[in-house]
Amino acid sequence: MANVTTPIKAEARDLNFFYSNGARALKGISMPLYENKITALIGPSGCGKSTFLRCFNRMHDLYPGNKYQGQIVMHPDNTNVLDAGVDPIEVRMRISMVFQKPNPFPKSIYENVAYGLRVRGENNKRIMDDKVEEALKGAALWNEVKDRLHDLAFNLSGGQQQRLCIARALATDPEIMLFDEPTSALDPIATANIEELMVELRSKLTILVVTHNMQQAARVSDYTAYMYLGELIEYNDTDKIFTTPSRKETEDYITGKFG
Amino acid sequence: MQAPVELSISPRLAKNIRRNVKERVIEVILMLAALVAVATTFAIVGVLLYESLSFFKTVSIVEFLTGTEWTPLFEDAHYGILPLVSGTLTTSAIALAVAVPIGTISAIFLSEFASHKTREIIKPILELLVGVPTVVFGYFALFFVTPLLQALYPDLSTFNMLGAGIVMGIMIIPYIASLSEDAMRAVPMSMREGSYAMGATRFQTAIKVVTPAAISGIVAAYILAISRAVGETMVVAIAAGQQPNLTFNPLESAATITAYIVQVAMGDLPHGSVGYQSIFAAGLVLMLLTLSFNIIGHWVRKRYREAY
Numbered sequence: 047m048a049n050v051t052t053p054i055k056a057e058a059r060d061l062n063f064f065y066s067n068g069a070r071a072l073k074g075i076s077m078p079l080y081e082n083k084i085t086a087l088i089g090p091s092g093c094g095k096s097t098f099l100r101c102f103n104r105m106h107d108l109y110p111g112n113k114y115q116g117q118i119v120m121h122p123d124n125t126n127v128l129d130a131g132v133d134p135i136e137v138r139m140r141i142s143m144v145f146q147k148p149n150p151f152p153k154s155i156y157e158n159v160a161y162g163l164r165v166r167g168e169n170n171k172r173i174m175d176d177k178v179e180e181a182l183k184g185a186a187l188w189n190e191v192k193d194r195l196h197d198l199a200f201n202l203s204g205g206q207q208q209r210l211c212i213a214r215a216l217a218t219d220p221e222i223m224l225f226d227e228p229t230s231a232l233d234p235i236a237t238a239n240i241e242e243l244m245v246e247l248r249s250k251l252t253i254l255v256v257t258h259n260m261q262q263a264a265r266v267s268d269y270t271a272y273m274y275l276g277e278l279i280e281y282n283d284t285d286k287i288f289t290t291p292s293r294k295e296t297e298d299y300i301t302g303k304f305g
Numbered sequence: 306m307q308a309p310v311e312l313s314i315s316p317r318l319a320k321n322i323r324r325n326v327k328e329r330v331i332e333v334i335l336m337l338a339a340l341v342a343v344a345t346t347f348a349i350v351g352v353l354l355y356e357s358l359s360f361f362k363t364v365s366i367v368e369f370l371t372g373t374e375w376t377p378l379f380e381d382a383h384y385g386i387l388p389l390v391s392g393t394l395t396t397s398a399i400a401l402a403v404a405v406p407i408g409t410i411s412a413i414f415l416s417e418f419a420s421h422k423t424r425e426i427i428k429p430i431l432e433l434l435v436g437v438p439t440v441v442f443g444y445f446a447l448f449f450v451t452p453l454l455q456a457l458y459p460d461l462s463t464f465n466m467l468g469a470g471i472v473m474g475i476m477i478i479p480y481i482a483s484l485s486e487d488a489m490r491a492v493p494m495s496m497r498e499g500s501y502a503m504g505a506t507r508f509q510t511a512i513k514v515v516t517p518a519a520i521s522g523i524v525a526a527y528i529l530a531i532s533r534a535v536g537e538t539m540v541v542a543i544a545a546g547q548q549p550n551l552t553f554n555p556l557e558s559a560a561t562i563t564a565y566i567v568q569v570a571m572g573d574l575p576h577g578s579v580g581y582q583s584i585f586a587a588g589l590v591l592m593l594l595t596l597s598f599n600i601i602g603h604w605v606r607k608r609y610r611e612a613y
Contacts, residue, residue, distance in 0.1 A: 108497075108501055138503065138504040145495060145499060145502075147495060149493075149498070152496075152514070152520075153517065161500070161505075162504065165503055165504055165505045165506075165509055165513075166504065214499075218504070
């Protein structure tokens with residue numbers, strides 16, 4: 047299993063989640079996110095992988111009636127981010143997110159990337175310019191947009207919009223980045239670009255990615271978790287999951303007998 | 306290879322004449338229904354233009370557009386539309402100054418802050434305001450708002466544009482609030498989530514993301530409100546006074562274009578007289594005024610349209 051010297055960035059401890067209608071979407075999940083590693087969540091539709099991912103930045107707080115139970119401990123703070131005394135906005139300041147469908151704001155390319163900085167009260171034009179450039183370079187989009195930073199973001203292609211969303215999430219130097227099926231709305235070339243990008247970003251931050259594409263999990267991730275019906279069936283090094291899974295259910299899913 | 310065979314149309318695949326005729330008839334009926342509105346619009350414009358044309362045979366267009374006195378019922382008649390235009394613009398501007406901020410803020414509250422329950426209570430009440438007859442609003446302005454204002458400015462005349470404008474503004478708040486709220490609620494949740502995920506607060510999300518995303522619908526609401534204010538009749542006829550007065554001072558009394566039209570139309574002016582024709586010329590100006598606001602609104606909407 048994991049190298050003992052790799053530090054843990056965050057870990058779920060016996061995490062349960064209930065939607066406002068009472069449905070229990072997560073059942074006692076415990077697993078770590080290792081620092082500067084990519085952890086992939088796989089499993090059939092409706093197995094709770096997105097629900098799990100959205101617990102990390104408290105996105106479920108946006109809808110009344112949702113309930114967390116258990117812990118997600120973030121390091122080095124050693125704090126349960128689900129605790130009622132934790133401000134979800136502070137959590138989101140440090141854990142950013144990229145969504146399934148590109149969701150740029152109705153603003154210019156520049157303003158999209160600068161959004162997180164503005165929200166944090168940054169107004170210095172020089173700092174902002176530098177950060178925007180750095181983030182766009184980090185998202186491998188700079189060369190394509192540097193001459194039209196003030197164009198509306200909607201004029202970009204789908205793949206470019208998704209990289210813009212990654213740049214937006216990068217600009218605030220997050221510690222953890224959550225990817226919720228980031229390539230499901232993209233063509234194969236744009237998908238390859240995003241995957242390459244995730245691998246590059248690993249040196250800077252910790253990544254948790256939900257994917258319904260097993261090849262993607264095998265290509266990019268260091269660790270993989272297989273979920274089914276709200277339960278964590280198996281968690282291990284990606285190599286082991288895809289070559290010698292220890293559970294029959296995992297093997298059935300990986301080999302395509304199920305799911 | 307088979308030898309080519311001459312093809313014929315089998316009766317089972319032939320054109321069904323009965324069905325086609327039926328479809329055609331339905332299509333014509335639907336088109337006629339749509340044409341009623343178009344034809345009415347053209348008829349109104351036609352009548353306005355025709356009667357105005359006879360009016361402009363007696364009164365020069367230059368005098369009409371630049372004259373500063375509007376006294377068609379006097380012995381020494383003057384036909385300068387400017388006093389009526391100033392009254393219309395002043396009352397409309399006051400109404401918008403009241404309705405745009407309050408309406409927009411209400412919309413932001415209802416769409417982004419209010420709980421489902423609160424919205425279900427407030428929205429119908431707000432929309433109830435639309436159902437209040439405008440004549441009631443007129444008397445509300447004259448007998449309630451103006452006395453209140455007179456407590457502040459004792460010199461304020463009984464008929465004044467300020468009171469009428471404020472009440473007209475209250476009257477059009479629901480239009481702006483309701484339409485703007487619809488536009489904001491149509492902004493996809495994924496866009497809000499994107500903003501929250503960046504660490505934005507509710508207020509930042511509402512102002513920096515939802516409002517710009519809904520701006521075309523919000524501007525459409527403003528345009529409708531402007532047209533409504535410019536064309537509003539009862540409130541200004543009752544509370545702003547009936548004396549044409551070239552002024553932009555809201556504390557004074559002044560007639561608007563609509564107030565003049567209703568005043569003359571209710572009197573017994575002989576058909577075909579210049580005074581009678583003058584209401585058509587005034588109506589034409591009113592129509593051009595709303596039309597130009599609509600065109601500006603259309604342009605603004607296109608310019609700032611956001612596609613998701």
